[in-house]
Amino acid sequence: MQVKIFAPHWGSNELPPEVFIARVLEAGFDGIEMSLPLDAAARGDWVRRIADAGLELIVAQWETVFHSGFEAHRRALGELLENACAARPLLVNSHTGKDFYSPQQNEELIALAAAVSREHGVDIVHEIHRSRFSGHPAxxxxxxxxxxxLQLTADLSHWCVACESLLEDQAxxxxxxxxxxxxxxxxxxHAxxxxxADFRAPEAAxxxxxxxxxxxxxxxxRRAAGADTMTITPEFGPAPYTFTQPYTRQPVSNAWELNVAMLGLLRERYVAASSSS
Incomplete structure (x- = not known):
């Protein structure tokens, strides 16, 4: 099984595409995870640049966070997922639903995503994330x-917050x-x-x-299931995810540096170890 590691565009949105892609290549990532503009020409430009660089693409759909009303959320989800799948990515990672929608409403959104996935032949997975239908284990x-x-993206850091623990009692x-x-x-x-602040620090062990x-x-x-590929995106984010100093609001760590450091850890743990076994 190949383990492919993707660079998050989140936190580098201010960079021109050519600058960001050069940064991704220099760091040694296998691809990019990002949301795509709805404008077809702008979307196509990103997709071409990523492909020309020899990188793979995961599309992130998170913008439905701005739509709290169910009907507006459903319309936006359909449009955003169609736009994501049109890029023919490796997969689409979706922020789907709300924790205050009814189960019937959230299941309607999941069914919509499944229909778009079937239409385009692109896997759509739903992210474990606070405030979404998956925001708490219960x-x-x-x-x-x-x-x-139903297939998931595991961002279990969100459940650490939701459960105020490292899930020790939820094996x-x-x-x-x-x-x-x-x-x-x-x-x-963390809880x-x-x-x-920095996963390399001893207090974060x-x-x-x-x-x-x-x-x-x-x-x-995934290996036991016979999967061909496992994808991972280091996703340390900018402020306020990155802690900041009071008054000055200066970040105490650099999110991109943390993502590159996590790339190194993951490559040694899952890629190098697999190739040597």
Whole structure:
């Protein structure tokens, strides 16, 4: 199984495409995860540039966060997923639904995503994320029971916050959820927030160990299932995800540097180890 590691565009949005893509290539990522503009020409420009650089693409759909009303959310989701699939990415990672929508409403949105996926032949996976239908284990589990084809992106840092823990007391829940994961967001969270200041710091060791154990389990499950590819995106984000100093609001760490450092850790753990075994 190939493990491919993607660079997040989040946090580098201010860079011109050619500058960002050069940065991604220099760091050694396999591809880019990003949202795409709805304008067809602008979308096509990004897709061409990424392909010409020899990189792969995962499209992120997160913009439905701006639509709290159900009908507006449903319309936006359909448009954004159609736009994402038109780029023919490796997969689409979607922020879907709301934690305050009814189960019937969220399942309508999941069904819409499944229909778009079938139409285009592109996998759409739904991100574990605060405020979405998956924002807490107790919210997600009933959907997994009713929807056996539901596939997930594991950003378990969000559940650390939602459950105010490193999920130590929820091993059974994780064994139900992790087999549904097809994509990982490799950010390290803690019981009071979705991102530690620096995962390399000794005080973050327990959090890093917990996340690595979850990612190890997911990779192992995908290998056992005979998957051809496992995708991972380091996703340390800019302020306010990155801590800032009071008054000056200067970041205490650099999100891009953390993502590149996580790339190195993941490559050594899952790529180098696999090629040497």
């Amino acid at each position: 919210l997600l589990l009933p959907y997994l029971e009713r929807l056996p084809q 059974g829940m994780l064994e139900t959820v992790l087999p549904r994961v097809r994509h990982i967001h490799a950010r390290v969270g 009071q927030g979705p991102q530690v 327990p959090e890093l160990a917990a996340h690595l154990a979850w990612w190890d389990r997911i990779v192992s499950l």
